[in-house]
Amino acid sequence: MKKVFRFLLWLGGIVFVLVVGTILYVHSVWDRTYxxxxxxxxxxxxxxxxxxxxxxxxxxAHCATCHIDPSDYDAMAQGELVALAGGGEINIPPGQFRARNLTPDVETGIGRLTNEEVARVMRYGVGHDGRIIFPFMPFENMTQEDLNAIISFLRSQPPVKNKIEPTEYSFLGKAVLTAGLIKPIEPNGTPPVSLEKEASAVYGSYLANSVANCVGCHSPRDLNSGEFIGPKFSGGLVFEEANGTFTTPNLTPDPETGLTATWTEDTFVARLKGGLVHEGTPMPWSSFAMMDEIDIRAIYRYLESLEPTKNKIEQTVAYRE
Ligand code: HEC
Ligand code: HEC
Incomplete structure (x- = not known):
């Protein structure tokens, strides 16, 4: 009896040391730089x-969807170009992510970041301080011209003083970073210098994959690492939001289960121009309603050109009582 007791005590001690050791380790190395x-x-x-x-x-590119104050959402839905003073928050198990102030204010905005530091966030997912940035901004394959235009515009805005508290990682988030599950992104080869803006599948592919991130939400993914784990654009990614559960529809032209097979191009244009229908949805409807018809038609033509994938999404919106 005594022996068993001593063994258990010993085992408990080992487990305790391992757990405390892991916690201390994660706390000390999670914020390594890249x-x-x-x-x-x-x-x-x-x-x-x-x-x-x-x-x-x-x-x-919907930077505005995240980088504005939540009190400005209604104004944005009305088409107002509200200041990019930051404040949008993304609360997910890895942490509370706070979108920065993107106006040129020196103290609280990007005034103290160089153009190259901003560009590195967009192309490599590495912050100005070398910390990894969770993949909310997959702009690695954006054309050089568009990258230049975005940073030029950011520099041209009037500065707004608005201090944003830093992002806070949960223990899970720190463990994910320690385990190296989130890696810097990088362009596929040298990004194109520019692309012809036209209502073509080629230009639509650029928008859907490299600018508007339709692919990031409308594809099956591992929620911890962000890895794609099924056919792109086949939908089924689940978002638990404050007011309910939202699931992305299948955007491939599968005749039975795909959305673009049953919608005409004009239906699609009208829907994207129409803005938000379901309160609380994570889809950036207000930003996409500001897209012009050429871009929306290009995206539709690209989606129509995809390999049809059968993936039935029973319900895209389920509100909690
Ligand atoms: C889906 C939401 C989302 C979108 C869209 C988005 N951002 Fe961000 N952005 C964030 C969040 C959240 C952070 C804070 C990340 C952190 O602190 O780890 C951030 C941080 C940044 C930073 C600061 C990084 C640093 O070094 O601290 C820059 C610069 C930036 N975003 C630029 C942009 C630009 C430019 C666009 C549009 C082309 C854009 N973002 C679109 C959510 C978004
Ligand atoms: C941040 C995640 C996210 C992004 C980015 C996103 N979507 Fe969605 N989308 C959703 C979710 C969630 C739904 C289901 C809830 C809803 O209809 O609002 C949805 C619904 C839709 C619908 C169906 C609307 C309806 O009336 O049934 C279409 C069409 C659509 N998205 C197209 C797109 C296109 C095109 C893009 C890129 C330009 C895009 N989405 C980018 C999350 C996203």
């Missing part, structure tokens, strides 16, 4: 460049 190149950027105050940057930031 090396990544600083991309080239050419900033210009040319009015066509600034207009392109503004369109991308508020429309397809």
């Amino acid at each position: 090396e990544a190149p600083y991309p080239e950027v050419t900033v210009s105050m040319d009015s066509a460049v600034l207009a392109r940057g503004e369109y991308l930031v508020y429309g397809p």
